[in-house]
Amino acid sequence: MATLADYLSQARASGSAEAGVRAAYERIRAWNDPALFITLRPEEEALAAARALAGKTDLPLFGVPFVVKDNIDVAGLPTTAACPDFAYTPTVSAFAVARLEAAGAIVVGKSNLDQFATGLVGVRSPYGVPRNSLRADLVPGGSSSGSATSVGTGLVPFALGTDTAGSGRVPAALNGIVGLKPTLGTVSGMGMVPACRTLDTISVFALTADDAWTVYSVMAGYDAADAYARRLPLGTPTSVPPGLRVGVPMRHSREFFGDAAAEAAFAADCAALTGLGATLVEIDLDPFFAVARLLYEGPWVAERYAAIRALIETTPEVLHPVTRGIIENARKFDAPQVFEALYKLAALKRATLPVWDTIDLMMVPTMPRPYTVAQVQADPVRLNSNLGTYTNFVNLLDLSALAVPSSLRGDGLPASVTLIGPAGGDAGLLSLGRLIQARSGLPLGATGQALPPLAVLPPAAAGIEVAVVGAHLSGMPLNHQLTDLGGKLLRAVTTTPDYRLFRLPGDGPAKPGLLRAVGGVAVAVEVWSLPSEALGAFAAQIPAPLGLGRLKLADGTAPLGFLVEAVAVEGADDISRFGGWRAYLASLT
Numbered sequence: 001m002a003t004l005a006d007y008l009s010q011a012r013a014s015g016s017a018e019a020g021v022r023a024a025y026e027r028i029r030a031w032n033d034p035a036l037f038i039t040l041r042p043e044e045e046a047l048a049a050a051r052a053l054a055g056k057t058d059l060p061l062f063g064v065p066f067v068v069k070d071n072i073d074v075a076g077l078p079t080t081a082a083c084p085d086f087a088y089t090p091t092v093s094a095f096a097v098a099r100l101e102a103a104g105a106i107v108v109g110k111s112n113l114d115q116f117a118t119g120l121v122g123v124r125s126p127y128g129v130p131r132n133s134l135r136a137d138l139v140p141g142g143s144s145s146g147s148a149t150s151v152g153t154g155l156v157p158f159a160l161g162t163d164t165a166g167s168g169r170v171p172a173a174l175n176g177i178v179g180l181k182p183t184l185g186t187v188s189g190m191g192m193v194p195a196c197r198t199l200d201t202i203s204v205f206a207l208t209a210d211d212a213w214t215v216y217s218v219m220a221g222y223d224a225a226d227a228y229a230r231r232l233p234l235g236t237p238t239s240v241p242p243g244l245r246v247g248v249p250m251r252h253s254r255e256f257f258g259d260a261a262a263e264a265a266f267a268a269d270c271a272a273l274t275g276l277g278a279t280l281v282e283i284d285l286d287p288f289f290a291v292a293r294l295l296y297e298g299p300w301v302a303e304r305y306a307a308i309r310a311l312i313e314t315t316p317e318v319l320h321p322v323t324r325g326i327i328e329n330a331r332k333f334d335a336p337q338v339f340e341a342l343y344k345l346a347a348l349k350r351a352t353l354p355v356w357d358t359i360d361l362m363m364v365p366t367m368p369r370p371y372t373v374a375q376v377q378a379d380p381v382r383l384n385s386n387l388g389t390y391t392n393f394v395n396l397l398d399l400s401a402l403a404v405p406s407s408l409r410g411d412g413l414p415a416s417v418t419l420i421g422p423a424g425g426d427a428g429l430l431s432l433g434r435l436i437q438a439r440s441g442l443p444l445g446a447t448g449q450a451l452p453p454l455a456v457l458p459p460a461a462a463g464i465e466v467a468v469v470g471a472h473l474s475g476m477p478l479n480h481q482l483t484d485l486g487g488k489l490l491r492a493v494t495t496t497p498d499y500r501l502f503r504l505p506g507d508g509p510a511k512p513g514l515l516r517a518v519g520g521v522a523v524a525v526e527v528w529s530l531p532s533e534a535l536g537a538f539a540a541q542i543p544a545p546l547g548l549g550r551l552k553l554a555d556g557t558a559p560l561g562f563l564v565e566a567v568a569v570e571g572a573d574d575i576s577r578f579g580g581w582r583a584y585l586a587s588l589t
Contacts, residue, residue, distance in 0.1 A: 002154045002447045004211045007064045017050035017063020017106065024065040024108055027155045035128030036146045038070045039077050039110040049106045059104030060218055067150040067159035068097060069143075070110040071117050072202060073191035077107070081193045082115040082125040085318040086311055094191025095226070096160065096202050096219040103218045108156065111146025115323045116308055117162055117195040119143050120170045120387040121376045124320045129373060133175045133446040134413065137372045141171030141387075143195075144205070148175045151205040152445035158206040158215050164195045165295055166367075166391025168203025169403040173366035173416035177445045178437065179403040180204040180212040180430075183423045184395060185230030187216070188223035196303035198228070199295075199395040207444040208451060209404055209434035213237060216426070232484060233534055235427030240435060241460035246278045247359035253285035257386055259369035265415035266365045269406045269436075273363065276435050281359050287351045292392035294348075296326075296385065298333075298341040300396075305330035322380050349397060353475060356422060357489050361429060364390040366403045366416040394420060402429040404437045414442050424486045431457065463529030465490065466538070467551050467561030469501070470512040470581045473526050477509065481541050485534035494522040494579075496552045502572040503584070504545075504564065512581045513546065513564030513572065524580030525551070527559055 011017045025043045028036075050063055068074050071081040073090040074097055080087040093101060101107070114124040122145030123129045130145045132138040133152030140149045144161025151159050152175030161168045163181040172179025180203060187202045194200050202219070206212035216234075223229045248270050256262045270280060294300065304327045305312060316324055355362075367387050376383050394401050399420050406417040417436065419429040438454050466487070471478040474489055500517040503510055514523060530538060539548055545568035551561035578584040 002157060002444055002449045003207055003452060004061070004064060004157045004214055005452060007157055008062060011063040012057045015054075015057060017053050017104070018047055020063050021046050021050045021065050021106060021108070024156055028108070031153055031155060033131045033149070035112055036130045036149060037109040038080055038082065038112050038127050038146070041077060041107060041109050046106055046108050053104055056104060060214070061100060061103040061105040064105045064158070065108045065156045066100065066105050067109050067111050067147055067156050068107055069113055069147045069159070069161045071113060071162060071193040072097060072160055074107050074110060077110050079110070079193060081117065082113050082127060083311070083318060084126065085315060086308070090191065092191070094202075095188035095223050097191065099219045099221060100215070111150055111159065113145055114143035115320045116193070116304065116327070117143040117164065117167060118304060118323045118326055119384055120166055121371070121380070121384050122171065123373060123376055123380070124322050126320060137374070138174060138370050139373050139376050141174035143167040144171050144203070148172055148177065148179070148205050151175070151207060152177050154207070154445060154447035154449070158204060158211055161203045161205055162192060162195070163201055163203040164199045164395060166388045166394070168205070169391050169401060169418055170367050170387050172205055172403045174370055175445055176405050176414040176442065178206050178209050178212045178405070178433070180206070180216055180426070181394065181401040182216055182220065183232060183400045183426055184398055185228050186220045186232055186234065186426070188221070188226045188229055190223055190226050194303070194307045196300055197307070198303065199300070201395070207447070209402065209430055209437050210455070212402075213430045231537070232424045233531070233537065235424070235486060235531060235533070237427045237430045237434070237457055238460040239457050240277055240432050242277060244278045244361075244432065245281050245359045246273060247281050247283040247355060247362040249285045249364060250282045253283070255389055256365070256368045261410040262365065262369045262415065265407050265409045266417070269415065269417050270363070272407070272439060273436075276432065276439065278432070283355055283359065283362070285364070287348055288393045288397070291345065291348045291352070291396050292388065294341060294345055295392045295396060299330070299338045300341070301327060302330040302333055302338065326381075345396060350475070352397060356483070357474060360488060361419055361421040361425065361432070363417050363419055366390065366418040370413065390418060398423045400424070400426045400429060402426070402433045404433040405440050405442045406436050407440050408442060414440070422483050422486070424484050428486070431460075463488070464532050464535050465527050465557065465559035466530050466548070467525045467527050467553065467559045469514050469523060469525050469562050471509065473581065481538060482528050482530065485530060485538055487528045487530045490527045490529050491555070492524070492526050494524050494554045496554055497522045498552060499523050500574060501576045501578070501581070502564070502569045503575050504568060504572050512575070512584075513569055514562055515564050515566060515569055521576045521579065522554060523576070524582065525553070525561065527553070527557070
């Protein structure tokens with residue numbers, strides 16, 4: 001018994017969650033890793049929670065045991081963040097944990113981690129090094145080490161981690177399981193000890209991609225108490241749409257630090273992807289790597305300092321030596337350097353945007369190569385940085401990501417790839433990721449259990465075409481309102497010569513108004529595809545006097561598009577002669 005379906009089937013058939021909980025504790029005792037849990041919940045307490053679910057078999061996670069990384073609050077269990085002197089016992093569970101518990105899931109323990117979630121290796125903890133579920137000499141991955149190994153060895157079907165720079169993905173790769181790093185703001189961070197509050201998210205480890213999505217769909221939800229929460233639709237996984245464009249690194253962008261098995265596995269994964277109906281597009285990752293360097297070389301380490309400021313300024317000796325050295329580095333940065341780094345990040349974000357005009361999502365190795373515990377202990381900082389090669393840039397760029405087992409390496413270890421997409425694109429990553437995992441033929445982590453047959457998903461719904469003319473154009477200030485909702489650029493075209501373009505009067509940023517008129521001109525527009533379920537959320541952001549109506553385009557189509565009320569252009573500047581908003585803005589400079 002390993003997957004969510006296994007637990008739910010047995011528990012619902014018997015009408016009791018107790019057997020599944022007992023089985024989890026039996027496996028925990030058999031695995032016998034004293035470094036995995038910082039706090040193991042008393043078995044009788046977990047069984048009492050199972051008995052309290054009597055008659056509630058319809059709950060989506062009825063009686064499913066799970067593990068929580070020990071920088072996330074669980075009511076009544078200590079939160080340590082792997083630092084005994086920091087420990088406190090919360091009276092309420094974190095928002096995400098509470099949602100899972102309300103759905104019938106039962107916490108069995110708090111797992112070990114790289115102290116204060118600082119690291120990708122899993123060896124920076126006073127509580128020891130959790131044993132890698134696949135090979136004892138390898139690092140378990142961090143910072144979510146115990147959560148990943150508890151799933152990889154089949155103790156529980158899912159666990160919660162956190163992810164700032166890859167901590168929900170690298171441990172998944174090192175333990176042969178799935179790691180879902182959600183879009184920032186879709187899972188509440190309330191009740192999580194932050195590493196970098198502006199970049200953190202709670203993540204999911206699971207044995208299958210479908211299980212990860214089930215857990216994510218339960219714990220995600222808007223939390224008004226979280227200042228970083230966002231109202232984004234989760235979307236729905238579907239069959240892979242035809243013509244999916246997947247970006248893969250150009251040869252010079254591939255780094256494996258001398259691991260020939262990793263290099264060969266990724267080349268094979270790329271070749272196999274075309275068999276799933278995808279079109280490969282080679283992309284240059286250099287702008288993304290430049291973003292990644294900002295995370296540890298720039299002042300974002302000051303966020304880690306801010307999270308534990310009282311501790312590090314009064315009793316720094318209680319910190320793990322490597323963790324302390326990293327976080328104390330924040331002292332060398334001043335306020336102007338923070339703003340300079342923010343300006344640089346904004347410029348780099350802009351430099352990466354054109355990539356998304358040519359691809360729907362990206363596939364990279366989850367990590368360049370595995371390392372042993374001995375290797376990391378001998379060179380703790382450099383090898384940790386190596387592991388984050390393909391992960392560090394994701395949250396800085398507000399992207400979604402899903403790590404899945406992909407193939408068998410030449411040395412017998414599982415390879416892993418990470419799918420990366422725009423914010424809000426989690427469902428689309430799952431649609432492809434589940435097929436990659438199934439194609440791999442790999443067992444689920446170290447359980448030896450084969451992946452169950454995949455359920456057939458509904459076909460991908462055709463997106464609704466929306467034509468934009470002004471601030472929603474790619475690279476313009478409001479374009480994020482499309483991309484945040486899963487919008488994809490389809491084509492650049494013009495209207496038929498039946499329109500006039502105006503610069504609307506009023507305070508604030510300049511904005512255009514498009515009006516159908518006799519004696520008009522052809523006006524440049526972009527046509528975007530927007531998921532049908534997102535159209536309402538998009539339309540709600542359109543201010544008067546603008547609205548959506550049908551536009552006539554030169555290519556013969558008639559998508560929805562921005563139109564302005566006729567009364568609003570009285571006295572407005574007619575800028576039709578420029579043929580489009582970009583050309584008009586260019587004329588101003």
